[in-house]
Amino acid sequence: MSEQEQINYNRIAEAIDYIKTHFKEQPDLDAVAAKLHLSPFHFQRLFTDWAGVSPKKFLQYTSIQYAKNILKDNQATLFDAAYETGLSGTGRLHDLFIKIEGMTPGEFKNGGVNLFINYSYAETPFGNILVASTPKGICYMAFADDEQQALIDLQHHFPKAHFKQMLDIIQQNALYIFAHDWSKLHQIKLHLRGTDFQLKVWETLLKIPLGQLSTYGTIAEKIKNPNASRAVGTAIGSNPVAFLIPCHRVIQATGIFGGYMWGPTRKTAIIGWEAAKAQTVK
Incomplete structure (x- = not known):
C-alpha cells in the first residue's frame, strides 16, 4: 500500500468510526467531511471508492441496524425506535425501512406474523x-x-x-x-424481501444466460457501482432463492469457481449441467 493509499485508508476508517459513534445525530455529508478536513465532494468520492457505498447509505445502514435491535424488544414502539435512532419521527423510520429492508418497520417487528x-x-x-x-x-x-x-x-x-x-x-x-x-x-413468480442493493444484484443475476458465467466485478459494473465487488459478494451470499436466482453462475475474475452456500462440489455440478443443457437448446 502506497503512502497516499494508507492516508486515504486512515481517513475512511476515521469516517466510519465517526458515523458509527455519532449516527444518533444523523450527521450530514458536510459535517462528516469537515471532521476529515476534506471538501464534501472529495470525501463523498473517496468514501464511496473505499467503502463501496456512499456516506449517506452507510449512515442509513448503521441507523437501521440499531433500530432493528430496538424493535426486537417486544415492549418497544416504533416511536421508541425512531427517537433512539435520532430520526425526526416514525415517518422517517418507515421510509428508511422501506428503502433498505423492503418492508415497513411494523412488518419487521411482527416478523411476518401475517404471512x-x-x-x-x-x-x-x-x-x-x-x-x-x-x-x-x-x-x-x-x-x-x-x-x-x-x-x-x-x-x-x-x-x-x-x-x-x-x-x-x-x-x-x-x-x-x-x-x-x-x-x-x-x-415462475418470486416474492423477495431485501435492500435496494440486494434486489439490484439479484435482478442482475437473473439476466445471466443459461450456460454462461459472470464475475463479481461484472455484476458490480452492471448495477453501476464498479467499486462494490465485495458488497456484491455479500448480497449474492444472502440470496434466499437457490438456483432460480442463479448465484452459482458468478465466479472469481481469475476463473476459480469460488465458494457456494451449498458447497463448491454442487456449484461445479450445476455449472456443468447448465452448460450441457445450453448446448442442447441451441
Whole structure:
C-alpha cells in the first residue's frame, strides 16, 4: 500500500468510526467531511471508492441496524425506535425501512406474523431441496441435505409466519426448471424481501444466460457501482432463492469457481449441467 493509499485508508476508517459513534445525530455529508478536513465532494468520492457505498447509505445502514435491535424488544414502539435512532419521527423510520429492508418497520417487528407460507421438499439432479411460497410467489429455496435443519433455516427467515407443508401450483411451476421444461420459466413468480442493493444484484443475476458465467466485478459494473465487488459478494451470499436466482453462475475474475452456500462440489455440478443443457437448446 502506497503512502497516499494508507492516508486515504486512515481517513475512511476515521469516517466510519465517526458515523458509527455519532449516527444518533444523523450527521450530514458536510459535517462528516469537515471532521476529515476534506471538501464534501472529495470525501463523498473517496468514501464511496473505499467503502463501496456512499456516506449517506452507510449512515442509513448503521441507523437501521440499531433500530432493528430496538424493535426486537417486544415492549418497544416504533416511536421508541425512531427517537433512539435520532430520526425526526416514525415517518422517517418507515421510509428508511422501506428503502433498505423492503418492508415497513411494523412488518419487521411482527416478523411476518401475517404471512402464510407453504413449503415442500423435492428431489433435484443436485440433491433434495426445500421450496417455500407465499400467495405472491417463491420466497425461499434451499438445498436440504438435512430437511429438519432446512426447515429451521426457513423459519429463521420468517420467525412469526404461519407455515404449512404443502406443494402448491407456485412451487410446481418453479420446480419445472429441474424437469428441463424451460418453457415454463415465465410462469415462475418470486416474492423477495431485501435492500435496494440486494434486489439490484439479484435482478442482475437473473439476466445471466443459461450456460454462461459472470464475475463479481461484472455484476458490480452492471448495477453501476464498479467499486462494490465485495458488497456484491455479500448480497449474492444472502440470496434466499437457490438456483432460480442463479448465484452459482458468478465466479472469481481469475476463473476459480469460488465458494457456494451449498458447497463448491454442487456449484461445479450445476455449472456443468447448465452448460450441457445450453448446448442442447441451441
